[in-house]
Amino acid sequence: MTGGHSGRQAYTGVPRWLYALAVLAALVVVLPLAAMVARVNWANFIPLVTSAPALAALGLSLRTAAASTALCIVLGVPLAVVLARGRFPLLGLLRSLVLLPLVLPPVVGGIALLYTFGRQGLLGSTLEVLGLQIAFSTAAVVLAQTFVALPFLVVSLEGALRTGGQRYEAVAATLGASPGTVFRRVTLPLVLPGLASGAVLSFARSLGEFGATLTFAGSLQGVTRTLPLEIYLQRETDPDAAVALSLVLVAVAVAVVALAYRRPGGRGPDGKAGKQASGERPTTAAAPGGALT
Template sequence: MARRGRHNPFIWTLVGISLAGLVLLTLPTVALLVRAFDARDVLSDVQARATLREALVLSLTTSLVSLALIVLAGIPIAYVLARGQFPGVRILDALVDLPIILPPAVAGIALLAAFGRRGLLGDSFDRFGVNIAFSTTAVIIAQVFVSAPFFIRTARAGFSRIDHSIEEAAADLGASPARVFWRITLPLSRASLIAGAVLAWARALGEFGATIMFAGNREGVTQTMPLAIYERFGAGDLETAVVLSAILLGTSVVFLVVVRLLGEPAIQRPA
């Protein structure tokens, strides 16, 4: 059987397509790292280091705050979507996906229409001297808006896969609904929650379009790493843009590895 597979044109076609796909997916990253290594001397510039430090700190801070908000609000929403039997649950389910399909520029304009100084809610905030648009808060709101669907969708799938009989058995033994949720439902869906959190954080860290439209590109205030890369590229400073891109890539990889290492024991632990 193995010998037959070695000479099967279909198998070799699949192997060839797979290799071509892997090259396409990995080549840009390798090229970026090589180019960044050659341009590493740009970090000796004081201004470049200051830009990197401010943008990186702002990106990490806002993306982690956004992730916390997404998890806190996303778990109840995902649970309701997975278990809800009320009219309109399908409409609510579709609305959750809306930020995914919106073009980034449209998402930014929509946020301005809602929270801008003359927006639907922004006008009320403005009366109390609170201006959300073009602030660090706007960066967080933009990140939450575009990233939350990734967590909610993944968490919803995790809740839907849980065997209801396990929860019912716990309830029959006298466990309250809250205790069942905390001790049974959440642990059984832990893998999906971790996967959704990783996706949401990665999306928040790389958010660009809605942020630049809604929060602007103010250095030290709203200029995250993607916006700093865009600014350097627009100014013709490709070397700094490449180095910043490589650092952002490395930060993302480190975070993903840490989450995987911390999450795998919890995922593999028997319920």
């Protein structure tokens, strides 16, 4: 090092052999996608992706993915805060159970949901008496997507909470702020980038959900047949349509993931983007006597 400025520069050296392995890793993902693009029947691409079944499936996928993402935010934010800030027995077990859908085959999640909300399920019979039938309905699609997508938001937000630390929250508490005020005025603004990234990834996971949806919701056109299910059915009868619809789903997924992993100002989606993560104190309003309002 020749000076303080050079000592603060980020280390960018990468061994050449790592580049070779990185190229191989990229080919594992990119090559199948390129093969699919080469297989597309471009002459009939527009008619294939604008057919009535395709548009109905795409519209249903977008609506249910948006609904499940909203449900993930409502349920996942409190859960992530409890996992990151809570101190109680069996916290590790709770975290393991919450993250279980990340490693379970989706069809297993669909079976679990079916035996919970189905007609003969744990809660299904009670709901049936109340006139609510969840299995094999659009609500079942949303629940299946939420089941598999919720861990993505929880992991992203819990990581942002742990990275951000608790110093600003501790200062706000010493100024007389209640836990609810600290959460609303300090915690949420600090982790907003992580929350946004988690929500986008949850949306992407919901959009591509297949196994749990098929098992728990079935495949009823206009009701539960999302775009992945439409692609699966078209694969048997019209391979060209299946490939065209697959390309549409890939394009939407790429756009969603690119949005989640954009790098504003040279920073990644790890909850550190923005002024607050770079060391600036969060904006809070102080009442007379120093208490936050």
